[in-house]
Amino acid sequence: MIDQDRSTRRKAVALECGCLALSLFCVIYPFLVIWPFRAQQPGQLAAALMILRFGPAVTLISAGAAVVAVVLYWRAQPRRWRRVLPVAATVFTCVLAWLARVNIYEMMFHPDTRPTFRAAAQTKLDNNEKVIAVKIGDAARAYPIRSVSYHHVINDLLDKVALVATY
Amino acid sequence: MAGLRLTFHLAGINNQNFLMRDEETGTYWQQISGKAISGPLRGSQLTPVHSDELTFGAWRGEEPQGTVLEDVKKYVPEYAHEDWDVSMQRARTVIDFHEHGLHARDLMLGIQAFGTSRAYLYDQVIREKLVKDRVGAEPVMLVVGPDGQSVRAFRDRIPGVSGAPDFYRQADGMWLDAATGSEWNFRGCAVSGKAKGTCLEPVEILKDYWFDWRNYNPATTIYGRK
Helix, strand or coil: CCCHHHHHHHHHHHHHHHHHHHEEEEEEEHHHHHCCCCCCCHHHHHHHHHHHHHHHHHHHHHHHHHHHHHHHHHCCCCCHHHHHHHHHHHHHHHHHHHHHHHHHHHHCCCCCCCCEEEEHHHHHCCCCEEEEEEECCCCEEEHHHHHHHHHEEEEEEEEEEEEEECC | CCCCCEEEEEEEEEECCCEEEECCCCEEEEECEEEEECCCCCCCCCCCCCCEEEEHHHHHHHHHCCCECCCCCHHHHHCCCCHHHHHHHHHCCCCCCCCCCCCCEEEEEEEECEEEEEEEEEEHHHHHHHEEECCEEEEEEECCCCCCCCCCEEEECCCCCCCCCCCCEECCCEEEECCCCCCECCHHHHHHHCCCCCCEEEEECCEEEEHHHHHHHCCCCCCCCC
């Protein structure tokens, strides 16, 4: 029975370490590659984007597996203080699953998800302020660069044409 | 795109040109090119919409019935200053191309058309006010608006008129052409003379830093430089 518990604990720890390492990789690798103050290499960027796409699912499965592992460990480990580290590792793996869903770029530059517009005649902008000007049919729209350079992406509909203004 | 209306989000950066991700398919798109670089729609291309970078005064003069994107009040303190692109010239870049005597953050006006790409130093165009050039084999001209800041480019051909039009600029920011004796405004439309009512064909300009333009246009040539 003791040998069986020891074997269970080893397998559970191995599984948990694997889950933690995989989740860490899924979160840290894209973060390090897509770092604004370093050059991005095409191969690294392709891998990072692939991980960003599948990272949320992978880390969720990983967190689930870590929870199973810690339950098995808990049952096979009678000493309470020895349960602390595996539990902490599981919690951290769950945190990583959440982090894999966080868009840090939209945390830094908040999106303008519901853009609103005002008639040019009622707009109090300086005449020298720069705008991106678009005209579709008879509909003309100006996007002040001061705000678009912060939000970066404005999803819009102009004269029934869906467009995205970017800067 | 593919029958879907896509909603884009800021999603990363690639050598200081940002990436967008659409929430419908999870595809990643490069901002400068509109190309899908990763995900289910990889290889697809967004359709460019013609745009001009103008001063608000110039735009409102042309489009008094137009509408303007409103600020999001709670983020206004975080917005850039009006001369954001100029102040950014001091910011460091992660890539650089030591070519043509240009600096990484020199502001360029880039044209991708007629099978080639060509760039113009923004300050030089502002100084010259009317630039006559060729992009590939096509005669093109860049004109500075009456505000002294806005720039547009046009094919240097008057529709229906054979031969080179030979434009020259007047002091009030309008231009004349020797071929028809017409007067043209900053929109590229003749407002008097034989060609009245005719408009020149616009050519898309992208205002960009040298390092970014060069990164995506490795074969670019530069106006006035070898």
